[in-house]
Amino acid sequence: MDLLGFIIILVKVLVVFAATMLTVLVMIYLERRVSAFMQGRLGPNRVGPQGLLQPIADGIKFMMKEDIVPAGADKPIFILAPAILLIPALMTFAVIPFGSDITLFGRQIPLQVADVNVGILYVLALTSIGVYGIVLAGWSSNSKYSLLGGLRSSAQLISYELAMGLAVVSIILLSGSLKLNDIVADQQGYLFSWNVFKQPLAFIIFLVAVYAETNRLPFDLSEAEQELVGGYHTEYSSIKFAMFFMAEYANMITAAALTVTLFFGGWDFPLVDESSLGILGTVLSVCSFILKMGFFLFLFIWVRWTFPRFRYDQLMKLGWKVMLPLALFNIFITAGYLTVRALV
Amino acid sequence: MYRDFGTVLVAVILGIVMVAIPLLIQKLIAPSKKSKDKLQTYECGEEAEGSAWLQFNIRFYVIALIFLIFDVEIVFLFPWAVVFKELGLLALIEMGIFLIILIAGLAYVWVKADLDWVKRNVRYGTGRYQDVRMEKTT
Numbered sequence: 001m002d003l004l005g006f007i008i009i010l011v012k013v014l015v016v017f018a019a020t021m022l023t024v025l026v027m028i029y030l031e032r033r034v035s036a037f038m039q040g041r042l043g044p045n046r047v048g049p050q051g052l053l054q055p056i057a058d059g060i061k062f063m064m065k066e067d068i069v070p071a072g073a074d075k076p077i078f079i080l081a082p083a084i085l086l087i088p089a090l091m092t093f094a095v096i097p098f099g100s101d102i103t104l105f106g107r108q109i110p111l112q113v114a115d116v117n118v119g120i121l122y123v124l125a126l127t128s129i130g131v132y133g134i135v136l137a138g139w140s141s142n143s144k145y146s147l148l149g150g151l152r153s154s155a156q157l158i159s160y161e162l163a164m165g166l167a168v169v170s171i172i173l174l175s176g177s178l179k180l181n182d183i184v185a186d187q188q189g190y191l192f193s194w195n196v197f198k199q200p201l202a203f204i205i206f207l208v209a210v211y212a213e214t215n216r217l218p219f220d221l222s223e224a225e226q227e228l229v230g231g232y233h234t235e236y237s238s239i240k241f242a243m244f245f246m247a248e249y250a251n252m253i254t255a256a257a258l259t260v261t262l263f264f265g266g267w268d269f270p271l272v273d274e275s276s277l278g279i280l281g282t283v284l285s286v287c288s289f290i291l292k293m294g295f296f297l298f299l300f301i302w303v304r305w306t307f308p309r310f311r312y313d314q315l316m317k318l319g320w321k322v323m324l325p326l327a328l329f330n331i332f333i334t335a336g337y338l339t340v341r342a343l344v
Numbered sequence: 345m346y347r348d349f350g351t352v353l354v355a356v357i358l359g360i361v362m363v364a365i366p367l368l369i370q371k372l373i374a375p376s377k378k379s380k381d382k383l384q385t386y387e388c389g390e391e392a393e394g395s396a397w398l399q400f401n402i403r404f405y406v407i408a409l410i411f412l413i414f415d416v417e418i419v420f421l422f423p424w425a426v427v428f429k430e431l432g433l434l435a436l437i438e439m440g441i442f443l444i445i446l447i448a449g450l451a452y453v454w455v456k457a458d459l460d461w462v463k464r465n466v467r468y469g470t471g472r473y474q475d476v477r478m479e480k481t482t
Contacts, residue, residue, distance in 0.1 A: 009351050013358055021362075063370050071383035072395065087359040094355045114351035121422065122352075143385040144396045155404050158411040165418040172425040234386055239370040243363070313461035316407070320459045324414070328447065331421070332440070335428060339436045342429070 004107075012113050013094070020093050023297075024249040025055040031301055038305045059242065067238040070142060077140035082236070082243035085133025088126040089250035095119040096257045097181050099267045099286035100274040111267075111286065112181065119180035120168055123258060124161075127213060130251065131157045137244070138232035149231025152221050152312065159319035160212035160219075166327035167206040170199055170334045171262050184266035191270040196263040201330045203263045205323055210255045212319070215248060216300055218307040221315060256296035257289075264292050406458050417446050 029044075029052065036043025045051040069075055096119075099111035116122050131154050138150015172178060174195065175186040187194050196203045212219040228234075233244045260266060267274070267285035274281035310318070385392045424439050453459055 009354060013351065013355050017355075017358060017362060063366065064374055065370075066375050066377065067370060068378075068382060070385045071380075072385055072392070083360075083363045086363050087356070090359045090362065091352070091355045094352060113355065114348045116348045116352065139397075141385065142396045143392075144387065147396045147400070151400055151404050155407050158415075159407065162411065162414050162418065165415070166421070169418065169421045169425045172422065173428055176426060176429050178422065178426060229386065238374060239366050243366075316459065316461045320410075321454065324450070328443065332443075335436050335439070338429065339433050342432050 008109060009113075012109075016093055016113050017090060020090060020250055020253060021246075023253050024246055025059075027249045027252065027297060028055045028058070028245070030297075034298070034301045035305060062239050062242040065238040067240065068235075070235050072142040073235065074140040074142070077136050078235075079240070081133050081137035081140060082240045082247070083133075084136065085130055086243045086247040086250070088129040088133075089247040089254065092123055092126045092251075092254040093257060095122050095180055096254070096261055097184055097266055098257070098289050099282050102279065102282045110181075111282065115179065115181055118178045120172065120178050120183070120262075123180075123254070124165060124168070127251070127254075128161065130247070133247070134232050137236070141232075141235035143235050145229045145234045146232050149228045149234070152228075153215060153232060156212055156215075156219065156221060156315060156319070159316060160209040160323070163205050163319065163323035163327045164209035164213060166324070166331060167199075167202040167209065168262065170202045170327075170330050171195055173331070173334050173338060174198060180261055180266070184261060184268065187265040188268050188273075194263065194265045194268070194270075199263070199330070199334070201326065202334075205327050205330070206263070207259065208318075208323065210259060211300075211303065212315075214251045214255050214300075216252070217304040218309050219315065220309060221312055252297065252300055253293070256293045256300070259296050260289065260292040403458075403461065410453055410458070413449065414446070417443075 032054070033043040033051070043051065044054040047053040047057045069078055094113040095116050097110065097112035097115075101108050101110050103109070134157070135150050135154045138146045138148075138153070141147070171183065175183045177183065177186075183195075191197075211217075230236075233241060236244060267289040269284050269288040272281070272284065274285045277284065385396070387393065420442070421439070424435060428435050
């Protein structure tokens with residue numbers, strides 16, 4: 001591999017990491033401001049113009065705090081757990097294409113860090129690693145609240161992972177490829193070629209599962225404040241505590257990006273052929289991707305203040321008795337339709 | 345392909361660095377004044393009563409087992425879905441049989457109330473186990 005190629009890869013990885021971290025900061029700010037707006041409060045507005053520097057002030061504060069590892073905790077695992085959660089959360093975005101190809105220095109550069117040929121499996125695998133982080137954090141703290149929160153959360157994550165995986169299978173049936181690039185290319189063209197119109201049921205299942213996978217309300221049972229104090233991160237303090245939140249927001253960003261990629265045409269701007277417009281087309285595609293992703297990020301906050309939390313038995317009932325059979329049904333319908341269309 | 349997975353490796357290394365740097369900075373600038381009370385685990389302000397590493401509800405284990413079976417099913421579904429358009433009807437029938445067997449499994453755990461968090465009173469089997477009943481846990 002030549003040097004320029006390597007530099008391009010390095011720059012792309014750095015840009016995507018930096019963009020993810022920046023979006024995390026913006027999301028933390030927006031979450032508090034929008035929540036405040038929805039509740040008729042002001043929210044943080046003192047640090048910088050309109051409180052924009054608040055997340056940075058938070059970050060500095062987290063860094064300056066004393067780090068406490070409880071005496072009874074399993075120290076190596078206790079320290080490792082937030083890292084296990086955060087590293088995959090940051091890495092997942094690497095396979096998501098966020099714009100059409102751009103031509104720079106006389107070579108075509110795809111706007112995607114790694115065009116892995118099993119892209120969607122890569123995403124599912126990395127989100128599954130996150131479960132380990134939560135279980136280990138809950139277990140190693142040697143605190144009852146942490147243990148309960150960790151167990152609840154892991155059971156919830158694995159229950160909804162099934163429905164999510166099955167919803168993705170029906171998308172793969174349509175595109176015939178695990179590559180996220182191919183899935184996006186499959187949805188190019190006019191507006192109704194987006195998967196959300198072809199697979200509305202899969203979209204609803206996927207969206208609900210995403211909320212459960214990211215531990216967001218109405219599925220935030222792992223850290224249900226009123227009963228479990230802080231859930232699996234009760235005993236964490238200082239920068240490690242911040243890491244759990246960074247991982248949660250990074251997961252939300254990836255989840256929103258994945259929803260857009262799988263169901264809303266990725267970077268596709270309807271009725272426009274981006275590749276024929278050159279650099280303008282690339283800018284348009286990136287803007288369209290960011291807009292769509294922004295909507296789904298806003299939806300996370302919106303849903304948070306709209307729906308009350310589920311009870312644990314309701315959560316299990318929804319996951320196993322509604323979502324799983326529906327997702328299987330959807331696969332049968334999709335496969336049956338494709339077969340009939342091929343035969344006729 | 346190697347190029348792409350090499351890129352992923354670069355992302356892993358950068359990810360580890362980005363997690364390590366804040367930890368290091370925190371180590372350097374944060375105060376560290378430990379005391380016995382501070383290092384206790386939280387339990388509503390009382391002294392912690394015993395260890396938290398004790399037995400927990402068996403249902404988490406059951407859920408994990410069921411999950412494992414269905415997750416393997418999904419692993420089989422992914423390659424099937426990729427080549428489905430080329431194989432057509434035959435693939436549909438074969439996967440249909442496979443799925444129906446697994447759905448029968450889902451129906452079984454459903455009927456036996458293993459999917460209910462608050463367990464119903466279920467008769468376990470007939471014949472040899474006829475008199476074995478689950479205790480009411482509500």
